[in-house]
Amino acid sequence: MRSKNLIPALIFALLAFFAYAAxxxxxxxxxxxxxxxxxxxxxxxxxxxxxxxxxLLGWVWERAFTSNPAWGANLFSAFWGGVAVAAFYxxxxxxxxxxxxxxxxxxxxxxxxxxxxxIFAANPTFWAQATHAEVYTLHAAFTAAIxxxxxxxxxxxxxxxxxxxxxxLGLSLTHHLTTVFLIPGVVIALGLARPDAFRLxxxxxxxxxxxxxxxxxxxxxxxxxxxxxxxxxxxPERTLQLFDNSVAGALRFILGVGFSSEIGSAxxxxxxATATRLFLVHFTWAGLLIILLGLxxxxxxxxxxxxxxxxxxxxxxxxxxxxxxxxxxxxxxxxLYLIATLWLGLGLTYIVEVLTRMTSTRWQPAWMVVPLLAxxxxxxxxxxxxxxxxxxxxxxxxEQWETxxxxxxxxDALLVSNDRDEMPPLIxxxxxxxxxxxxxxxxxxxxxxxxxxDLNVTLKSALAAQRPAYxxxxxxxxxxxYRLEPAxxxxxxxxxxxxxxxxxxxxxxxxxLRWLGIQWSGEVKPGALLDVxxxxxxxxxxxxxxxxxxxxxxxxxxxxxxxxxxxxxxVYLPSTLWxxxxxxxxxFSIVLPADLPSGDYTLMAxxxxxxxxxxxxxxxxxxxxxxx
Numbered sequence: 001m002r003s004k005n006l007i008p009a010l011i012f013a014l015l016a017f018f019a020y021a022a023x024x025x026x027x028x029x030x031x032x033x034x035x036x037x038x039x040x041x042x043x044x045x046x047x048x049x050x051x052x053x054x055x056l057l058g059w060v061w062e063r064a065f066t067s068n069p070a071w072g073a074n075l076f077s078a079f080w081g082g083v084a085v086a087a088f089y090x091x092x093x094x095x096x097x098x099x100x101x102x103x104x105x106x107x108x109x110x111x112x113x114x115x116x117x118x119i120f121a122a123n124p125t126f127w128a129q130a131t132h133a134e135v136y137t138l139h140a141a142f143t144a145a146i147x148x149x150x151x152x153x154x155x156x157x158x159x160x161x162x163x164x165x166x167x168x169l170g171l172s173l174t175h176h177l178t179t180v181f182l183i184p185g186v187v188i189a190l191g192l193a194r195p196d197a198f199r200l201x202x203x204x205x206x207x208x209x210x211x212x213x214x215x216x217x218x219x220x221x222x223x224x225x226x227x228x229x230x231x232x233x234x235x236p237e238r239t240l241q242l243f244d245n246s247v248a249g250a251l252r253f254i255l256g257v258g259f260s261s262e263i264g265s266a267x268x269x270x271x272x273a274t275a276t277r278l279f280l281v282h283f284t285w286a287g288l289l290i291i292l293l294g295l296x297x298x299x300x301x302x303x304x305x306x307x308x309x310x311x312x313x314x315x316x317x318x319x320x321x322x323x324x325x326x327x328x329x330x331x332x333x334x335x336l337y338l339i340a341t342l343w344l345g346l347g348l349t350y351i352v353e354v355l356t357r358m359t360s361t362r363w364q365p366a367w368m369v370v371p372l373l374a375x376x377x378x379x380x381x382x383x384x385x386x387x388x389x390x391x392x393x394x395x396x397x398x399e400q401w402e403t404x405x406x407x408x409x410x411x412d413a414l415l416v417s418n419d420r421d422e423m424p425p426l427i428x429x430x431x432x433x434x435x436x437x438x439x440x441x442x443x444x445x446x447x448x449x450x451x452x453x454d455l456n457v458t459l460k461s462a463l464a465a466q467r468p469a470y471x472x473x474x475x476x477x478x479x480x481x482y483r484l485e486p487a488x489x490x491x492x493x494x495x496x497x498x499x500x501x502x503x504x505x506x507x508x509x510x511x512x513l514r515w516l517g518i519q520w521s522g523e524v525k526p527g528a529l530l531d532v533x534x535x536x537x538x539x540x541x542x543x544x545x546x547x548x549x550x551x552x553x554x555x556x557x558x559x560x561x562x563x564x565x566x567x568x569x570x571v572y573l574p575s576t577l578w579x580x581x582x583x584x585x586x587x588f589s590i591v592l593p594a595d596l597p598s599g600d601y602t603l604m605a606x607x608x609x610x611x612x613x614x615x616x617x618x619x620x621x622x623x624x625x626x627x628x
Contacts, residue, residue, distance in 0.1 A: 017082030034424030081130030091148030116345030122378030266325030477570020
């Protein structure tokens with residue numbers, strides 16, 4: 001890198017860090033961020049792929065934040081956000097310098113790189129990742145550094161060795177495995193610019209720098225056994241083993257084999273639509289046109305090395321994103337935004353060149369003001385998304401868990417949620433602050449075994465442990481399958497599965513379901529409200545999400561009234577999660593019309609597929625109401 005660019009890069013780094021730190025969350029968070037908030041200060045192991053370099057650096061960083069490790073972990077991301085901005089400035093200055101050299105400019109690269117850097121620094125997805133404990137700002141720093149170092153090595157053929165590029169790649173591979181998609185572009189670019197790159201002596205000299213950092217992955221098997229959250233104790237006799245410390249198990253963990261099912265899990269058309277939307281949001285149509293102009297400039301001016309380096313990397317990263325169906329795919333676009341922002345900077349550069357050619361070289365200094373108009377983009381993005389990425393007042397996780405733990409819960413309570421992301425704050429409070437040590441958080445897929453497959457079987461497993469089990473939040477519909485009792489605040493104790501009603505019987509409704517009986521309360525008279533509960537038993541697991549209905553018919557077969565259709569079990573325990581033997585208590589409220597004449601009325605009930613609207617079977621008569 002050129003030494004003249006180091007001071008501007010440092011200034012950009014400091015400005016970005018202070019901006020990110022000012023909007024960083026002040027403490028405890030949900031999700032992966034909440035997980036890193038206790039794995040970093042405790043030098044533990046997080047979810048796959050483990051991120052060993054991130055944890056080692058984070059553990060050192062956290063020595064300065066022993067009074068508030070959660071905030072320190074958030075600032076750690078802000079710090080690497082600043083480093084990434086500095087690395088981007090150096091990278092863009094190098095790339096723009098190469099382009100303007102072909103156009104015979106004497107100066108201007110630093111100015112244009114600065115404008116591009118402001119645009120990248122204000123990218124809302126990147127900024128959001130810089131405000132809470134996450135791995136993506138460090139990954140962005142590596143991406144910019146690798147691409148920039150490759151261009152520098154291509155420029156200084158004799159003075160610049162190849163080992164810094166190899167070292168950056170090796171270190172980056174110990175942080176985020178998508179770094180592998182940068183390697184082809186780097187190799188091709190260096191091969192074109194440095195004939196010595198493919199000599200055996202050069203390869204053997206660079207290989208140790210690439211491979212030696214991979215030894216950092218030994219952190220995983222060494223620190224895994226020292227991470228108690230990976231071995232939660234369900235009963236005195238049973239410990240859940242969430243980390244397999246065998247050689248094969250550690251390799252699967254490091255390679256993220258558990259996420260392989262996400263490859264190809266989403267329709268390609270939907271992924272393409274997502275990618276299109278994301279780029280439009282982050283760059284607008286005007287920005288995308290300037291990006292295309294930047295690519296055209298590389299082709300027209302013959303700057304093929306930068307085109308190949310960035311183009312190959314961009315295409316491989318984009319292809320991976322299009323086939324990777326993970327829920328938080330948006331953050332995987334940050335390296336793509338980084339490259340696209342460079343192209344945007346090259347496009348701004350070429351706008352100045354075109355305007356200069358249309359007028360005179362004497363006008364070039366004046367035309368250099370035109371790229372400032374591009375700063376409208378970060379201003380627009382900041383205006384529209386500032387409220388989303390500013391987390392300086394985010395105290396929701398701390399507030400929720402303080403409320404939960406303030407309730408009169410059993411010391412050995414099992415705290416159940418349908419969402420894994422809600423549980424890291426509890427582990428932080430236990431491991432860092434030493435609170436509620438006997439409690440255990442459970443959620444679906446906590447372990448890769450059938451008994452934790454979904455919320456229903458998770459609740460069954462919790463009850464089987466014979467420890468007091470609680471839902472940590474309201475889950476409307478859960479009372480269809482389980483008996484619940486308020487335990488304070490929004491917490492509900494799970495007393496057990498719904499029992500069959502007294503004097504129950506079994507009448508076939510479908511191959512999946514049996515009718516067990518009916519109970520109702522309320523006065524039978526015109527205008528009255530009846531509370532009706534129908535009981536069913538699952539015989540096998542339904543294949544579709546069912547909705548239920550309850551209609552009231554007169555003796556002539558005409559509908560006189562109906563309850564509101566709904567989804568038994570709600571969104572938390574829909575029919576697709578029912579297991580053989582489950583009793584479903586389906587609750588209805590039906591209002592008898594005020595002008596309902598005397599006579600006998602039949603309650604007809606059943607289920608239908610909400611997507612198709614098709615009834616599962618003919619309506620079942622479940623009771624007779626006599627109105628006199």
